[in-house]
Amino acid sequence: MKVRVVGKRVKSLYTRSRIPGVKWTVNQYVGCSFACEYCYARFLTRWRGYENWGSWVEVKTNAPELARKHVKGSVVMSTVSDPYQPIEAELKLTRRVLRYMDKRNELSILTKSPLVTRDIDLFKLFRSIEVGLTINGFTGREKRLFEPLTPVHEARVSALKELHDAGLRTYVFVSPIVPGVTDVSEIVRTTRGLADYYFFEVLNLRAAGRDFRKLLMKEYPESYKILIDENEFEDFVLRLREEVRNLNIKTEGIETHHEGWKIVSP
Numbered sequence: 001m002k003v004r005v006v007g008k009r010v011k012s013l014y015t016r017s018r019i020p021g022v023k024w025t026v027n028q029y030v031g032c033s034f035a036c037e038y039c040y041a042r043f044l045t046r047w048r049g050y051e052n053w054g055s056w057v058e059v060k061t062n063a064p065e066l067a068r069k070h071v072k073g074s075v076v077m078s079t080v081s082d083p084y085q086p087i088e089a090e091l092k093l094t095r096r097v098l099r100y101m102d103k104r105n106e107l108s109i110l111t112k113s114p115l116v117t118r119d120i121d122l123f124k125l126f127r128s129i130e131v132g133l134t135i136n137g138f139t140g141r142e143k144r145l146f147e148p149l150t151p152v153h154e155a156r157v158s159a160l161k162e163l164h165d166a167g168l169r170t171y172v173f174v175s176p177i178v179p180g181v182t183d184v185s186e187i188v189r190t191t192r193g194l195a196d197y198y199f200f201e202v203l204n205l206r207a208a209g210r211d212f213r214k215l216l217m218k219e220y221p222e223s224y225k226i227l228i229d230e231n232e233f234e235d236f237v238l239r240l241r242e243e244v245r246n247l248n249i250k251t252e253g254i255e256t257h258h259e260g261w262k263i264v265s266p
């Protein structure tokens, strides 16, 4: 897919966050050419007057100089893009943001890309930092349908290992969990010992948008049914919690959604 790149100058880079436990978010890119079909940030396409999620990326050209600011509280990079999406290999915008960022800032990075390992030298300069890989184990048919353009599972696990071996604090974000598709135990088996903790998130059907709901209904009707039926969903979450408990790992919780509310349970 051809990606339209739009340069923008902005007034600030650190945005106050509404995510519990997170004070600031940083998005040097808005939009993401990994183009996941379920991406919760897809709604920005219409808001910003573009066509097709994944076909446009806004680049905050002055982000590196704005990154210098010292902020108190946790900073999450990124929430409406992937900081290591393909364009980053050439632009090195994330790398420049990290270079200039005040190293006292408490940074948490999340990506699906092994390109993240390129910046290990800069991560090591931060006083408090953690780097997360989103690992959902999608392969074959579901990978082609849900996120055909993202790095494959094995590449993400290798990147996690490299970060861990470099002595960095790492985490695995197991998301989105699709009932009947995602094998949580298998993901933990392939990443055991490489992450300081895990965080699980069950697919938020509402945030994934109408097109993805249709896709799921057509291609994975059983999964869809579990997600929309209150009783089946409750049973599924109970079983998932039990499965996670039996895995004996450190977890920050399981995130589920109900009526638009985010619920995080141990």
Ligand code: SF4
Pocket (backbone or CB within 6 Å): 032, 033, 034, 035, 036, 038, 039, 040, 041, 079, 080, 081, 082, 112, 150
């Ligand atoms: S990698 Fe993340 S930000 Fe990019 S499209 Fe996929 S879910 Fe959205």
